[in-house]
Amino acid sequence: TYVLKPLAFCSLSQTSQAHLIQRPWKLQDTRLVLEDGSIWKGKSFGAVGTQVAEVVFNTSLTGYQEILTDPSYAGQFVLMTNPHIGNTGVNSGDEESQECHLGGLIIRSLSNCVSNWRAIETLPEYLKRRNVMGIYDVDTRAITRRLREDGSLVGALSTDTSKTDEELLHAARTWEIVGKDLISGVSCTEPYEWKYRTDDEWEFSAEAGKADTEGFHVVAYDFGVKHNILRRLSSYGCKITVVPSNWPASEVIKLNPDGVLFSNGPGDPSAVPYAVDTVKEVTGKIPVFGICMGHQLLGQALGGSTFKMKFGHHGGNHPVRHIQTGRVEISSQNHNYAVDSASLPEGVEVTHINLNDGSCAGISYPAMKAMSLQYHPESSPGPHDADPAFQRFIEMMKENRGH
Numbered sequence: 001t002y003v004l005k006p007l008a009f010c011s012l013s014q015t016s017q018a019h020l021i022q023r024p025w026k027l028q029d030t031r032l033v034l035e036d037g038s039i040w041k042g043k044s045f046g047a048v049g050t051q052v053a054e055v056v057f058n059t060s061l062t063g064y065q066e067i068l069t070d071p072s073y074a075g076q077f078v079l080m081t082n083p084h085i086g087n088t089g090v091n092s093g094d095e096e097s098q099e100c101h102l103g104g105l106i107i108r109s110l111s112n113c114v115s116n117w118r119a120i121e122t123l124p125e126y127l128k129r130r131n132v133m134g135i136y137d138v139d140t141r142a143i144t145r146r147l148r149e150d151g152s153l154v155g156a157l158s159t160d161t162s163k164t165d166e167e168l169l170h171a172a173r174t175w176e177i178v179g180k181d182l183i184s185g186v187s188c189t190e191p192y193e194w195k196y197r198t199d200d201e202w203e204f205s206a207e208a209g210k211a212d213t214e215g216f217h218v219v220a221y222d223f224g225v226k227h228n229i230l231r232r233l234s235s236y237g238c239k240i241t242v243v244p245s246n247w248p249a250s251e252v253i254k255l256n257p258d259g260v261l262f263s264n265g266p267g268d269p270s271a272v273p274y275a276v277d278t279v280k281e282v283t284g285k286i287p288v289f290g291i292c293m294g295h296q297l298l299g300q301a302l303g304g305s306t307f308k309m310k311f312g313h314h315g316g317n318h319p320v321r322h323i324q325t326g327r328v329e330i331s332s333q334n335h336n337y338a339v340d341s342a343s344l345p346e347g348v349e350v351t352h353i354n355l356n357d358g359s360c361a362g363i364s365y366p367a368m369k370a371m372s373l374q375y376h377p378e379s380s381p382g383p384h385d386a387d388p389a390f391q392r393f394i395e396m397m398k399e400n401r402g403h
């Protein structure tokens with residue numbers, strides 16, 4: 001028969017050495033104070049300190065490393081609705097940028113071990129090294145319901161016991177993400193050439209696999225670009241020059257590229273008029289492709305407007321319909337703002353809609369050889385349904401060359 005052995009600290013407690021007891025778990029040592037006045041106590045992992053950001057929930061079951069390194073999350077705490085996070089650790093191949101720009105990570109349960117052949121580090125070690133705060137053992141379902149009902153909320157996350165709840169509440173209530181330029185804080189500062197394609201072992205597309213290398217020259221505006229966008233373009237045969245967000249359009253036009261990519265990026269798209277001007281200057285002269293922030297900038301450049309959604313779309317299984325063909329793509333999404341379809345002038349087509357709420361998920365302006373998507377064709381949340389968008393951009397550049 002099986003006999004339950006007493007744990008070491010149980011026997012210790014029977015002696016006078018009870019003060020030597022070390023609990024094998026830690027108690028609550030972090031607070032997340034939301035602007036609605038609610039206080040969520042939990043345990044800290046990663047960096048310590050105080051951070052203020054907007055809380056958004058992400059429903060992806062996998063991909064926390066890609067999420068942590070997606071620069072579009074600058075100014076936001078990401079709450080993962082999947083309760084178990086950290087089990088695959090962190091590896092060297094899943095980075096979407098060189099830094100973690102997000103405000104912090106909010107999770108239910110932190111895996112106490114790592115089991116994955118690619119892992120080189122644990123999630124808490126990685127976050128500490130990247131100076132990103134995390135909180136676990138909080139009721140992420142309850143917070144998600146609150147966000148879903150009341151809309152996104154600003155929060156203050158702190159391990160600092162000298163700060164009162166009122167101080168943290170004040171910090172949350174006086175912080176604002178709307179109207180801020182967050183792009184300039186995450187963009188590169190100098191142009192560079194990008195040379196990496198999707199590794200052969202991961203390539204899934206027959207078209208990308210057989211693409212000529214360096215067939216087209218694409219200039220990519222870095223508003224907070226995810227590396228996989230550059231990798232996919234490269235796999236489809238593009239030679240890529242990445243330029244900073246404030247790089248003059250006239251310099252880009254001088255390079256006479258085959259196409260220009262406007263990348264994803266953080267924050268409010270209506271707070272960066274200089275970027276809208278850049279898109280306006282380039283569009284019509286060179287074929288362009290916008291992704292997420294790039295799509296929102298193109299929408300504005302063509303005469304439309306954007307608005308802030310209630311809690312946005314953040315996840316790996318958002319259904320999108322291509323209106324013309326009826327084809328549905330299961331897509332990866334991360335945005336809190338959207339292009340208002342009704343604001344778009346004649347000639348601009350809404351090509352894709354989000355099937356969850358009917359919002360605009362893609363536009364094109366054939367006369368100007370411009371196309372854009374609100375979601376992420378480069379992501380691999382499981383399905384690769386949206387990847388052919390890169391092929392369509394290639395076709396557009398080909399057509400423009402006259403063959």
Ligand SMILES: NC(=O)CC[C@H](N)C(=O)O
Pocket residue numbers: 072263264265266267268269291292293294334335336337338
């Ligand atoms: N991923 C993105 O490019 C996000 C765009 C914008 N910051 C939004 O939240 O809507």
